[in-house]
Amino acid sequence: MRKILHTWLPLAASWLLMGIEMPAITAVMARLAHPEISLATHGGVVFPISLIIEAPIIMLLSASVALSKDLASYQRIYRFMMASGFLLTSLHVLVAFTPLFDFVVIRLYKPA
Numbered sequence: 001m002r003k004i005l006h007t008w009l010p011l012a013a014s015w016l017l018m019g020i021e022m023p024a025i026t027a028v029m030a031r032l033a034h035p036e037i038s039l040a041t042h043g044g045v046v047f048p049i050s051l052i053i054e055a056p057i058i059m060l061l062s063a064s065v066a067l068s069k070d071l072a073s074y075q076r077i078y079r080f081m082m083a084s085g086f087l088l089t090s091l092h093v094l095v096a097f098t099p100l101f102d103f104v105v106i107r108l109y110k111p112a
Contacts, residue, residue: 011061011065015061018058022047026039026042026043029042049104049109053088054088056084056088057081057084057088060077060080064077064081
C-alpha cells in the first residue's frame with residue numbers, strides 16, 4: 001500500500017491542483033472590483049489561451065503513467081517534460097508580458 005501511495009500520490013496531487021484552480025481563481029475574482037468583467041475576461045479569454053498553451057503538459061500527466069516502464073523510459077520522459085515545461089513557461093511569459101498578448105487576443109481571438 002505504501003508503494004502505491006508513493007507512486008500515485010504526486011499524480012493525484014497534480015490532478016487535484018488542476019481541478020481546484022478554476023474555482024479558487026473564480027472565488028477570488030468574484031470579490032474584486034468589477035467582478036462581471038473580470039470573470040468574463042478570465043473565463044472567456046485568459047483561461048482558454050492558457051489551457052491551449054499548457055495542454056501538452058496536461059496530457060503528459062496521463063501519458064507518463066503509461067510510458068514509464070523502466071528507469072530509462074522514465075528518464076527520457078522526465079527530460080522531455082522538463083524541456084517542454086521550460087518552453088511552455090517561456091511561451092506563457094511571452095504571451096502574458098509582451099505585446100504578443102495583444103496580437104493573440106485582438107488579432108487571433110477576435111470573433112468573426
